[in-house]
Amino acid sequence: MRQMLRSALCLALFGLSPLTARAEFTVPGFELVYTAPAGAGLEAPDLRSPSEVWSGMVDAARSDIAIGAFYVNSRSGTALDRVIGRLEAAGRRGVKIRFLMEEKGRFAADEATIARLRAIPNLEFRFLDFGKLGGGIVHAKYLIVDKQVAYVGSQNFDWRSLEHIHETGLKITEPFIVSRLSAIFGLDWQAQAAIASGRTVAPLNTTVKHANLSGEAFLVASPNAFNPPGVGDSETALPALIGQARSEVRIQLLDYVPLAFGDGKRRAYYAVIDNAIRAALARGVKVKLMVSDWNAVKPDIDYLKSLAVLPGMEVRIVTVPPVREGCIPFARVIHSKTMTIDGKLAWIGTSNWSGGYMDTSRNLEVVVRNASLAGRVAALHEAAWSSLMARPVRAGEEYAVPDKACLKTPPAR
Template structure:
């Protein structure tokens, strides 16, 4: 019956979409449907269109923060770079913040291309110097202080064609201002840490969000959040504690593990405890992760979670592109949640240690039935597809092919 409900909901959302967009006041849901899959969503605009539109409309300033940057000649992503270049050429000031660890994942030619854009200042921040073991994992931008974008999309041509991604275009003034303030905080942190000085600590104690709001921003790490921005690490468990009937979650990775020295994976139970507590109360948990999550030791924890009553886990494997294997692509990368069909979460964090505590990430929370149900329907589309399979606790999963073919 529930599957029928979601099928009807998706059909009604798609019906008569004269122009493709799904919006509530102040927020538009934006989505990349991986090419050569059945996961199409005619009512959702693609980030290729939205990002290009934002850059084309910029009048004074664009700020962008990303983990890494990879372009490829001849791909659709070139339109985004062309729009960004055109903005710089007409005098728009562009500030681009890139993470030091992400430089190793970036293409040197792409960084050179960015540096060549007129009026663009590129800074590399070593977030390790801010928190001791973190990265700028957030993927966001703001234009003219009036519109922002937060989502799972990296500044990567593959994220616009071959990866399942979800984000939000934001025009609500208060949240846009908070996004801008986070960028300014990290831009200043880069300047300070580059001189060997510590980044300015904003909060010495945990700052919870005002959970009664209809829309609010969570971010990490808490110590470096500007005023008005709630703490992600305490916010996620607090929202899960509200759940009464069903939580739908889509992620690249889920594991109660962090990242330590020498490739160690210290135990990190904050999120896992909250998920298990919700299931124990009788809340149905539908957790969908990518096939990259089958790597040891994370797969052992997924199998353990699957044994908990009221928890269902499905693993999604997208088919190889017709052009052949593409490194670090053909995967679900969206980070979304719907609680009871009433609350929507769209963010940049994987659900593991190191993301909500030590790294820069942003999460948008909306108390909107329309957005929550659209996120749930997007989840159901993949959940019920041929690409998603229930986790098999007796199966020895092979090491996933990420950067090289099997």
């Protein structure tokens, strides 16, 4: 009950009344879509779920559907199971479906889900080894229908992402952004065919293609070398936007560290974003960075502590409580990748903020200059930030590393 009251207060603080909430939250060209972890007390009645939005998009498809994903994992009776049922119906009525999954995502994928998707009439399923293209992975999560409506968000094509993980995304009808998403998918689809036949794919860009940061709404993506015309480079856009901040930046991520992704001691230093955050603090901008407890591993937590001691900087780490059924592997976590600046600009994307995402991997980020949308994203941030699940990061404290894979034996009752 206390958490529900906190959520209602956050809505009120940002000018949103839970008593007058609609079934959806839209601004011109965009609908904000949200997954609240079941039982965490972070429900948002004015925001539709991705399963509802994806199902509606698939049901409305008349000619083609394109889906890009890191991996796939469904379970019978879940929301994603029902979405796949809608895909099966679309395929049976003649809709052409193309599904592109990262080759390295097989480690997290469910083979039965892959087989089910491949059995859908008119669906072609391909694996892309993006390492042979940009050096990283396909980490983007997106859906395009009839080249007229699209979805970009943090939700993986995973039943847990639709029910047990904090996720944020956008349904997009803005024509130019949808066209650029279609162009990206087309490029990657063709690249897969070339790589599969042993051919090398040449970069499209040998110089940085900067985004028009003054635009009201635009798409940025990575890696820069394989972005089509009209799509700016996310790696340069993110620090540039932070550089425009004048009062407050709110950030929510799975994890944050100025190192390349990977394990062990071979993680290269990656200061692109970290330098921008520290420069904003030096200008007097207040920064609120919220990450999941997966970020408690070393040396990541030490970098967070080094930020937390700076004037104007607050860092909080969130632990989502388990459900009554017990531990769900790789779930019960905040996974949204969002930023708001000065209550006027919203950034909603698919990248984690460390090396290997915005420089070598396929990721997508949507930027919208709209105070209403920015305020609603900030309210989602505040709901988790001010909840009992959030704990401040301080230099002198220790933080437990969660059992995200459910490897530990629970204590006897």
